[in-house]
Amino acid sequence: MSAYRIEDILSDEFDGKEVEIRGWIYRKRRTGKLIFVVLRDSSDIVQCVVEKKIVGNEKFKSLDKVGVESSLILKGKVRKEERAPTGYEIHVDDFEIVGPSYNFPINKDKSDEFLLDNRHLWVRSREMNAILKIRDAVFEGFHEFFRERGYFETQGPMFVTGAVEGGSTLFEVPYFGKKAYLTQSSQFYLETLIFSLEKVYTIAPSFRAEKSRTRRHLTEYWHAEAEAAWYHNEDMMKDEEEMVVHIIQKVLEKRKKELKLLNRDIEFLENIDTPFPKMRYEKLVDFANEHGVEMKYGDDLGADEESAITKHFDSPVFITHYPTEIKPFYHRPDPENPSVVLCHDLLAPEGYGEVIGGGERTYKLEVLLQRMEEEGLNPDDYYWYVDLRKYGSVPHSGFGLGVDRFVWWIAGLNHIKYAIPYPRTIRRLKP
RNA sequence: GCCGCCGUAGCUUAGUAGGCUGGAGCGGCCGGCUGUUAACCGGCAGGUCCCAGGUUCGAAUCCUGGCGGCGGCGCCA
Structure with a gap:
């Protein structure tokens, strides 16, 4: 399966379709047996829902461990979802961590000078x-x-x-x-x-x-x-x-x-x-x-x-x-x-x-x-x-x-x- | 070249008319949570208070010098 750009799957046309996307973790939130990964690529961002019971204990844990800016390839089904930041989300069937990232230096508090250095x-x-x-x-x-x-x-x-x-x-x-x-x-x-x-x-x-x-x-x-x-x-x-x-x-x-x-x-x-x-x-x-x-x-x-x-x-x-x-x-x-x-x-x-x-x-x-x-x-x-x-x-x-x-x-x-x-x-x- | 401001944890900062053990949020680590929106809850670790010298019983705080940074003017695109 060839990968899609995130921008292109944010439409009703893709609602219910199986896709593969590639990108970097922009935000990650864990709540019990769910991880919400907001993935970004050059085109846009999309929320992806990873369930423990679907991807398995090991994979779930490995995703929980890595930080923002880790690069991922993931496969799943697009769903229209008003609660998601860009109106659609992906229910993930499987994913691969390509390049993990830990302790990305930039987080919510940032000065101009720090951002210029980085x-x-x-x-x-x-x-x-x-x-x-x-x-x-x-x-x-x-x-x-x-x-x-x-x-x-x-x-x-x-x-x-x-x-x-x-x-x-x-x-x-x-x-x-x-x-x-x-x-x-x-x-x-x-x-x-x-x-x-x-x-x-x-x-x-x-x-x-x-x-x-x-x-x-x-x-x-x-x-x-x-x-x-x-x-x-x-x-x-x-x-x-x-x-x-x-x-x-x-x-x-x-x-x-x-x-x-x-x-x-x-x-x-x-x-x-x-x-x-x-x-x-x-x-x-x-x-x-x-x-x-x-x-x-x-x-x-x-x-x-x-x-x-x-x-x-x-x-x-x-x-x-x-x-x-x-x-x-x-x-x-x-x-x-x-x-x-x-x-x-x-x-x-x-x-x-x-x-x-x-x-x-x-x-x-x-x-x-x-x-x-x-x-x-x-x-x-x-x-x-x-x-x-x-x-x-x-x-x-x-x-x-x-x-x-x-x-x-x-x-x-x-x-x-x-x-x-x-x-x-x-x-x-x-x- | 000129004027003004700042330097405290990985990041953002509180604390500066000298005084008890320098606080917090984010991030990190450990644990919890099935719908989060830069999530939340509990716990833990993390400090050369830019450097050097001085004043003082006592300095993150005052003084002198240095280093680093930021904003603006002039000049220009």
């Missing part, structure tokens, strides 16, 4: 299981969207020699007697690749040695990035908002059960649609001040500002046209007003804040060299990036999205460390 075991929990499935749907949604839109998936290197963002946040690694760094972003490499493929995307890790201790920072995070030739700022924003909606739809289609388990406000997600509100940076300054957040022109958005602003929207919101001096050199200054750049950030609602940073790239050689000089950068260090502006340059735009931040928001989590299987933060390097 992440390799905590990934089995129903909460983590639900989050990981939502994360999977998010990745699926990305790939699906980009490919449908004619983007090619590609990859940049992880070992690099220079910075994309500020240089102080690079992780240095020894490299055969030389210094190398772990990449902060694949953006510059994607820019080179559009001259071959025109529209490209990648989902890869990025590394930032920021000493941040916040609920939205990781030192190693998954970065979904795209670049497209001939795209202007607004073209890119259009793809992005449609991408965000596509991914949300994908998660809603596949993972409603998991969102419910996490107590996510599902209706909120269902109501998100294009177009997203768009606000120029200068308007945002006024908006912030009108809503009790002190902000002056030239300030970057802090966590307080983002949180205060996004709580006023029930949709992600684009902020565009930031002052040139607070953005990196590669952003294209607005030809109509070079004191601002053609860029955009996407802020997630409900106080979550920035999930995307993107914009149009400077494609004229003179402008790029001037901006590099203003920021004190040596063009020789970026010779290959500068070269792109010498040989058939074209207008182009791109963006980077923090996938873990996105999952953090979609799943409605309290801290980004719950959004990734093994979070890496300034203080957390294991397991």
Whole structure:
């Protein structure tokens, strides 16, 4: 007999049928000559009733001895049962203990720190299981969207020699007697690749040695990035908002059960649609001040500002046209007003804040060299990036999205460390 | 870089204006129970009170230093 997934047998169709299932003991309760085993597999949980008179004294005792997380194969008959946690239970005819487990370290009392130390075991929990499935749907949604839109998936290197963002946040690694760094972003490499493929995307890790201790920072995070030739700022924003909606739809289609388990406000997600509100940076300054957040022109958005602003929207919101001096050199200054750049950030609602940073790239050689000089950068260090502006340059735009931040928001989590299987933060390097 | 908080049993913790033998829940072990819902009932074991030094008749509690951890800001995705 082949084994069923638990999720698949939780239906009236299976009522009265004989099945085999495999999984791990999630809960176990003994009462006299009965043992209730709540078994979990990757799909769901189901209560199984083991009677002493059916399985025999020896087997009954052996099951009584092992603890939660023991792995079992069991055979029995499915019955509809209102008293069971998931509405059905299995009356067990026979079972096999495959891998016993004693004294599983995680029980009902648990601190964050303890669970992080035991992440390799905590990934089995129903909460983590639900989050990981939502994360999977998010990745699926990305790939699906980009490919449908004619983007090619590609990859940049992880070992690099220079910075994309500020240089102080690079992780240095020894490299055969030389210094190398772990990449902060694949953006510059994607820019080179559009001259071959025109529209490209990648989902890869990025590394930032920021000493941040916040609920939205990781030192190693998954970065979904795209670049497209001939795209202007607004073209890119259009793809992005449609991408965000596509991914949300994908998660809603596949993972409603998991969102419910996490107590996510599902209706909120269902109501998100294009177009997203768009606000120029200068308007945002006024908006912030009108809503009790002190902000002056030239300030970057802090966590307080983002949180205060996004709580006023029930949709992600684009902020565009930031002052040139607070953005990196590669952003294209607005030809109509070079004191601002053609860029955009996407802020997630409900106080979550920035999930995307993107914009149009400077494609004229003179402008790029001037901006590099203003920021004190040596063009020789970026010779290959500068070269792109010498040989058939074209207008182009791109963006980077923090996938873990996105999952953090979609799943409605309290801290980004719950959004990734093994979070890496300034203080957390294991397991 | 800055601000704040914490370290007591395997886990979660009570106890800290110094004072009797440092309590409890969960987990573990032994026993009981035929419908449990993170079951329940009885019993047992389990402690370097983070480390070092100091004050004191007396320190988990006060002081100094160290180690480890947590939350937040800035920065960013």
